Amino acid sequence: QSALTQPASVSGSPGQSITISCTGTSSDVGNYNFVSWYQQHPGKVPKLMIYEVSKRPSGVSNRFSGSKSGNTASLTISGLQAEDEADYYCCSYAGSSTYVFGTGTKVTVL
């Protein structure tokens, strides 16, 4: 199972919106609505930000939103803030009780 493809880095100025893509195949992202996104600050434990493509857990800011089209899922962060600077990972169910993570994206707030 190959890792899902994410851009290595994305940057934006405070207040702007950015979008991180997550490209898989018809065997994972394209076939299931079980894509999730995680935020990880340096030295910290990953935090669930989005699940089932577009659902937000309680306590996660509504500045974070998710979507999917075909084999590509996306995470959009609107109103970018300094605290959003972190690594972000997507994850998809891949069938037969297996999962696959994305390669990770470093978000920089300029």
Add this chain to the structure above:
Amino acid sequence: QVHLVQSGAEVKKPGASVKVSCKASGYTFTSYYMHWVRQAPGQGLEWMGIINASTGSTSYAQKFQGRFTMTRDTSTSTVYMELSSLRSEDTAMYYCARKGPDFDYWGQGTLVTVSS
């Protein structure tokens, strides 16, 4: 509230095995699955496997088939992962994470260092 507390850091020699525990509290242990995920230094997240805490049934990433084993003890609400035939590339932080939905709660991580 939900807590997942993992065992402490380990240093192992190549070829050895390591067993890491993850003790759950704050929820009904047998109602959820548990994932194991690892992260090598400076690298991304890698899914290793999942265990049904109720039945003990498991599913493993193909990469780890044959040298990775997950078990659970319902009497202590603890899941275990054991990785054998360790090599330097297995040096990583190992996390347990509850499935419900996806990876909603994570343990603090256990650093496993493989070095001669």
